[in-house]
Amino acid sequence: MRAVCWQGTNKVEVETVPDPKIINPRDAIVKITSTAICGSDLHLYNGLNPTMQKGDIIGHEFMGEVVELGRKVTNVKIGDRVVVPFTIACGSCFFCNRQLTSQCDNSNPSPWGVEQLMGYSPSGLFGYSHLTGGYAGGQAEYARVPFADVGLFKIPDGLTDEQVIFLTDIFPTGYMAAENCNIQPGDTVAIWGCGPVGQFAIRSALMLGAERVIAIDRVPERLQMAKLSGAEVLNYEEIEVGDALKEMTGGRGPDAVMDAVGMEAHGMGLEGFYDKAMQAVKLETDRPNVLRQAIVACRKGGTVSVPGVYTGLVDKIPMGAFMNKGLTMKTGQTNVHKYLPKLLDRIQNGDIDPSFVITHTMPLEQAPHGYEIFKHKKDSCIKIVLKPGLLDSPLTTLEPFPTSL
Amino acid sequence: MEIKSTSSNKSPENVGDTERWGSLITGGALVLTGLSQRSLRGALMAIAGGTLAYHGAAGQKSLADTVTEAAGLDKPIRVEKTVTIQNKSPEELYTFWHDFGNLPTFMKHLKSVTVISETRSHWIANAPLGASVEWDAEIITDRPNQLITWASVEGADVSNSGFVRFQSAPPGRGTEVKVVMEYSPPGGGLTAAIAKVFGENPEQQIGEDLRRFKMLMEAGEFATIEGQSSGRRS
Ligand SMILES: NC(=O)c1ccc[n+]([C@@H]2O[C@H](COP(=O)([O-])OP(=O)(O)OC[C@H]3O[C@@H](n4cnc5c(N)ncnc54)[C@H](O)[C@@H]3O)[C@@H](O)[C@H]2O)c1
Ligand SMILES: [Zn+2]
Ligand SMILES: [Zn+2]
Numbered sequence: 001m002r003a004v005c006w007q008g009t010n011k012v013e014v015e016t017v018p019d020p021k022i023i024n025p026r027d028a029i030v031k032i033t034s035t036a037i038c039g040s041d042l043h044l045y046n047g048l049n050p051t052m053q054k055g056d057i058i059g060h061e062f063m064g065e066v067v068e069l070g071r072k073v074t075n076v077k078i079g080d081r082v083v084v085p086f087t088i089a090c091g092s093c094f095f096c097n098r099q100l101t102s103q104c105d106n107s108n109p110s111p112w113g114v115e116q117l118m119g120y121s122p123s124g125l126f127g128y129s130h131l132t133g134g135y136a137g138g139q140a141e142y143a144r145v146p147f148a149d150v151g152l153f154k155i156p157d158g159l160t161d162e163q164v165i166f167l168t169d170i171f172p173t174g175y176m177a178a179e180n181c182n183i184q185p186g187d188t189v190a191i192w193g194c195g196p197v198g199q200f201a202i203r204s205a206l207m208l209g210a211e212r213v214i215a216i217d218r219v220p221e222r223l224q225m226a227k228l229s230g231a232e233v234l235n236y237e238e239i240e241v242g243d244a245l246k247e248m249t250g251g252r253g254p255d256a257v258m259d260a261v262g263m264e265a266h267g268m269g270l271e272g273f274y275d276k277a278m279q280a281v282k283l284e285t286d287r288p289n290v291l292r293q294a295i296v297a298c299r300k301g302g303t304v305s306v307p308g309v310y311t312g313l314v315d316k317i318p319m320g321a322f323m324n325k326g327l328t329m330k331t332g333q334t335n336v337h338k339y340l341p342k343l344l345d346r347i348q349n350g351d352i353d354p355s356f357v358i359t360h361t362m363p364l365e366q367a368p369h370g371y372e373i374f375k376h377k378k379d380s381c382i383k384i385v386l387k388p389g390l391l392d393s394p395l396t397t398l399e400p401f402p403t404s405l
Numbered sequence: 406m407e408i409k410s411t412s413s414n415k416s417p418e419n420v421g422d423t424e425r426w427g428s429l430i431t432g433g434a435l436v437l438t439g440l441s442q443r444s445l446r447g448a449l450m451a452i453a454g455g456t457l458a459y460h461g462a463a464g465q466k467s468l469a470d471t472v473t474e475a476a477g478l479d480k481p482i483r484v485e486k487t488v489t490i491q492n493k494s495p496e497e498l499y500t501f502w503h504d505f506g507n508l509p510t511f512m513k514h515l516k517s518v519t520v521i522s523e524t525r526s527h528w529i530a531n532a533p534l535g536a537s538v539e540w541d542a543e544i545i546t547d548r549p550n551q552l553i554t555w556a557s558v559e560g561a562d563v564s565n566s567g568f569v570r571f572q573s574a575p576p577g578r579g580t581e582v583k584v585v586m587e588y589s590p591p592g593g594g595l596t597a598a599i600a601k602v603f604g605e606n607p608e609q610q611i612g613e614d615l616r617r618f619k620m621l622m623e624a625g626e627f628a629t630i631e632g633q634s635s636g637r638r639s
Pocket of ligand 2: 169
């Protein structure tokens with residue numbers, strides 16, 4: 001089959017690799033019809049994860065048709081159309097029993113390494129380095145899905161791939177991040193990052209009853225999309241964000257703040273330079289500019305929600321502000337299995353059509369080009385869906401997203 | 406050479422050790438850290454009432470022990486690892502484990518375990534280059550649904566002893582399974598072979614075996630990526 005393989009920093013290639021096969025009785029093989037590129041993939045693309053190995057098949061947002069089943073998978077059938085959570089979960093451990101499926105005890109085949117780093121190992125993830133199991137990912141024609149009896153969700157007829165594919169990750173991720181904001185009536189939520197995760201977080205915060213959402217980024221079309229999603233927006237290159245948030249909230253500060261950017265936050269001025277230098281010499285693995293800003297901007301007694309991904313160490317976290325203001329932090333890879341069914345209902349009800357975030361659809365063969373434009377935000381790229389089925393035809397771009405309203 | 410247990414001659418210090426060991430084995434104390442560096446086998450005997458011949462008894466050190474210790478040859482390798490298993494009672498886990506033939510399914514380096522009698526079994530572990538190491542083990546204590554302690558008998562390729570304990574965690578938290586094991590590298594050419602059997606890092610090795618036990622009991626299979634496809638260029 002053809003698959004997107006990581007071959008080094010800024011280097012992904014579409015290669016011919018062996019077809020996946022059933023290894024365990026609870027496995028399934030899915031023939032992929034749609035697969036997306038995620039902001040998390042950019043952390044790998046940018047070479048920030050030292051446990052990537054050349055040749056790893058990447059990608060963790062995928063869906064398709066069941067073509068093969070292990071003998072213990074009886075709740076789905078060959079031919080079923082399914083979406084696949086990016087977190088791999090056994091369904092029966094302490095954490096799975098509590099729906100904390102991104103913390104599954106049994107899905108990382110080699111947890112020893114990550115335990116040295118984190119104490120305990122979170123769940124395995126598709127296509128996301130050997131820290132989280134080294135599973136082959138889903139930017140490919142086929143994928144092997146372990147624990148398929150809990151890791152495949154059947155999609156009812158009448159919904160397009162574009163409407164349901166983001167149930168694999170970014171819709172639940174935005175939703176859980178909003179839920180983690182502990183939204184109360186009248187609350188204002190400030191969200192850093194208007195990438196795909198930020199976009200779903202904005203809509204989810206409003207669904208969960210936030211009075212106002214203020215979204216922060218610097219990329220014009222992303223800010224535009226945030227506005228269309230119902231947020232007020234701030235361009236952090238044009239305005240001092242902390243001051244602006246204080247003014248916009250009557251001097252109180254946002255009730256909840258969200259870091260939907262993660263470890264590669266763009267830093268301004270001297271501070272940004274400091275983190276880049278620290279990261280370059282590996283004294284710091286992650287750049288927490290947004291996290292710092294968010295903690296300081298949050299109102300007293302408020303909540304810090306962190307869907308943005310971090311992998312290692314950060315420097316100069318304003319712990320004094322965090323402690324003395326009595327803040328609460330909530331974070332984690334998303335417990336996709338928990339949210340998926342109720343968000344599917346939301347889509348079926350017509351509460352939301354997640355396809356709003358897609359700016360590009362292209363053949364799987366064009367993945368290297370996709371990574372390049374997604375990383376550099378070229379061609380107004382916000383979210384790319386790759387189609388293994390499409391021939392390597394000229395690139396199809398949907399309606400260009402309006403850059404002004 | 407075999408030396409019988411001499412429980413009559415306990416120095417107060419050694420008695421304290423034995424009690425603390427006893428407490429660990431039966432579930433009172435929780436961790437190995439801080440316990441004396443040389444008495445697992447002795448403690449296992451003391452708890453069972455000392456029915457098997459063994460070196461370095463509960464109290465007094467044998468001359469041989471004293472000599473090897475002074476020469477720094479005795480450094481036994483001791484490992485302690487615990488996992489908690491959800492939705493399985495101590496009874497279920499004990500029963501599976503006690504059927505020793507089951508152990509090679511989750512202990513990577515074991516080739517086979519053959520039960521010879523009620524208390525004796527024969528163990529074969531894989532060593533590099535198709536070789537293997539073997540030993541007979543004797544159950545010292547067997548408390549149904551709680552505890553199995555064992556020690557290898559004279560003539561083992563690798564002298565070893567240990568216990569596995571099954572204990573209910575707080576309500577809703579499953580069953581804790583603790584393995585404490587000690588083995589003495591035999592010296593000479595075998596040492597390297599043994600290092601391979603138990604890995605460069607025995608704690609990791611036993612930890613992984615226990616985790617595989619947990620996977621088998623909770624998920625019914627072992628998570629793996631062996632045999633999956635990749636674009637690795639060899
Ligand atoms: N928790 C989870 O389970 C989960 C799941 C998916 C993605 N993520 C993470 O969420 C984060 C966002 O993902 P995405 O797909 O939206 O990625 P993305 O890279 O498309 O979006 C990040 C956005 O942050 C903006 N940004 C950068 N620096 C900023 C700053 N200083 N202030 C404000 N905005 C800034 C960028 O312009 C960009 O629009 C990533 O870290 C990703 O790994 C987490
Ligand atoms: Zn993702
Ligand atoms: Zn689990």
